[in-house]
Amino acid sequence: MSLIDLRSDTVTRPTPGMRQAMSQAEVGDDVYGEDPSVRALEEDVAARLGKAAALFVPSGTMGNQLALMSQTRRGDEVVVGRQAHLAWYESGAGAALSGVQFVVAGDRGWFDAGELTQAIKPVAYHLPRTSLVALENTHNASGGRVFPRAAVEAVAETARKHGLALHLDGARLWHAAAATGLSPSALCEPFDTVSVCFSKGLGAPVGSALVGPTDLIVACRRLRKMLGGGMRQAGILAVAASYALRHHLERLAEDHERARSLAEVLASAPGVRLDPSCVETNIVVFELAHEGAASERDGTASERAARFVRLARERGVLVSQLSATQLRVVTHLDVSAEQVTRAGQILSDALREVAT
Ligand SMILES: Cc1ncc(COP(=O)(O)O)c(C=O)c1O
Structure with a gap:
């Protein structure tokens, strides 16, 4: 009996067309910065999401954790929505790798500016320093809900007023774009960094990207190496992601x-x-x-x-x-x-x- 697997959109297998593209990928050593297919994917993703630079990473988890590592200090507090993937489902990596703790704003996965304001700690030396706000769009645990646009804008304005960095876990950003009709770059515009996945609804076997300002992405390239995420002939995987962006968005x-x-x-x-x-x-x-x-x-x-x-x-x-x-x-x-x-x-x- 062939099973109908509805557990997750991560269970997809590469299509024949994708496998064909992978078999013909031009590759080089990406740790030397010499893989043309990875470079092409990174340029394409940065342009699609309206950011200066992109970094190809093995997983959404690594994209999220690099965003935390590069934009927080040990002892900081990060504001997230209820059951945010980067706080709940990444094996405690925020505490282990960045030394941060989390505070939850609101109770539905998305939150509004008032709920963010309540979650931000006053500036006092005995309190943790709130340094980053992380949103998730779409929000997995609440059933793929879209973070309402007006709330994103108001949250971003409040975060800026308090001098906080903004990260978007956009593992399913593509779905938010399809559901709202907004472009991926419009959805990313309020954020410093965004992580996106190719291995979920888009159907690639492996891979995610982190986008943001060039200096931050350069720093994350080093952190990626530190975590063991430097991949050599990764073009085989990058080509699958590029294929997915061309064929599976629509x-x-x-x-x-x-x-x-x-x-x-x-x-x-x-x-x-x-x-x-x-x-x-x-x-x-x-x-x-x-x-x-x-x-x-x-x-x-x-x-x-x-x-x-x-x-x-x-x-x-x-x-x-x-x-x-x-x-x-x-x-x-x-x-x-x-x-x-x-x-x-x-x-x-x-x-x-x-x-x-
Ligand atoms: C919203 C969200 N962010 C991040 C991730 C992590 O992605 P990965 O499994 O590639 O580490 C997932 C995985 O399901 C997710 O649903």
Whole structure:
């Protein structure tokens, strides 16, 4: 039985066209700065995102952590939204590598200027120095939500007023652009640094980039080497990313439509907490609810969630469990419209079964 893998958009495999392009990549030693395909990708990405320079890195995690390492000092505090990837899901790297701590603004993943102001510490020697604000657009854990444009602008203005640097985790910036109609460079304009991924919705096997001012990117090239992220004939990977930018951007809207229609099917199953109108891109996060006393409710809902994941797998659909009761499905390049429809049927049947 072939599985329909909806756990993440990172599970895609390179297409035949991408593999063909990779097989013909011009390469050199990128640690010597001699890989023409990496250089071409970095120039293209810097231009697309409206920044002076770009650095090709192995992962989104490394892009984010280089942004922290280069723009903070040990003991600083970094403001993030709830469940920000760079604070929650990067193995404590911010503390381990940069020596920073995090403060959370707001409670929905995105935050407004008032919530940022509350999170910024007053200047006093016994308090941590707030030095950086990091936004995530789209925001993964809240279900691929787009950080509202007016909030981005107001947050950036407040951050500037306080002299703070601004980083954007744009792992799925491409999805935010497809959902809003804004260009990637317009979405990046308020930020000093932006990390973007090629290995998620765009379907490349490996690779991300960090963009920003030239001097900062030069410093990050050194830090990348320090972390073991200097790659030699990386052109084979850079060509896959360039191919993805040429061929896979346009189709992201399809993934968004499929996610929305899947959400509508799931929301109509009993015991599911999900508002399909909140599904703006390719990620659907939903919760299994249960009426009753709080302790019994949580226990029962988490048992149902685990049973649901098991049933779905047995019937050929893989979903992610984010927490005891929170589940996630993601549409991407490797699932067709027909597979998404079939998965919707399998998942809603399984939801009905675990509800009883
Ligand atoms: C929002 C966000 N940022 C960063 C990352 C990290 O990317 P990587 O897995 O390439 O390290 C992810 C990965 O899923 C993500 O969702």
